[in-house]
Amino acid sequence: MAIVGGCRCGAVRYRIDAGTMPPTYACHCTRCQTSSGSAFTVQMPVGIERLGVEGETISVALPTVGGAISTIHHCPACLTRLYGVGSARPAIAIVRAGTLDESAILEPAMHIFTSTKQPWVALPEDVPAYEDNPGADVWAQLLA
Ligand SMILES: [Zn+2]
Numbered sequence: 001m002a003i004v005g006g007c008r009c010g011a012v013r014y015r016i017d018a019g020t021m022p023p024t025y026a027c028h029c030t031r032c033q034t035s036s037g038s039a040f041t042v043q044m045p046v047g048i049e050r051l052g053v054e055g056e057t058i059s060v061a062l063p064t065v066g067g068a069i070s071t072i073h074h075c076p077a078c079l080t081r082l083y084g085v086g087s088a089r090p091a092i093a094i095v096r097a098g099t100l101d102e103s104a105i106l107e108p109a110m111h112i113f114t115s116t117k118q119p120w121v122a123l124p125e126d127v128p129a130y131e132d133n134p135g136a137d138v139w140a141q142l143l144a
């Protein structure tokens, strides 16, 4: 399966080198709400060596809720946010999973920062949810 995606205008395309669709999570933090202009983001962490990007991106460095710095890559033409790389985990690219061509088949494996979740968003009962940033053990399991 080719795991591919890109920006809204098509100037930047990417490919994730993985045998199966990597897991995603939904982030309900206020910064994701602001940057997306929506209620939450769906993110797909992948090893940075697995992410092949075609086309130039422009980046901006912004602090995360946890105090790390996230370098966020956008299409320079349509400004779609494609992925970010955090200073806390520089080997991991956090792909905005809604930019995948087949984003409709994604189902987040966990929900984080639910303490700031929009009240009308109902979470599935069988998916783990964390009020804040989950611990390192949870992240290690997702990234395994
Ligand atoms: Zn674009």
Ligand SMILES: [Zn+2]
Pocket: 027, 028, 029, 030, 031, 032, 033, 041, 113
């Ligand atoms: Zn967030």
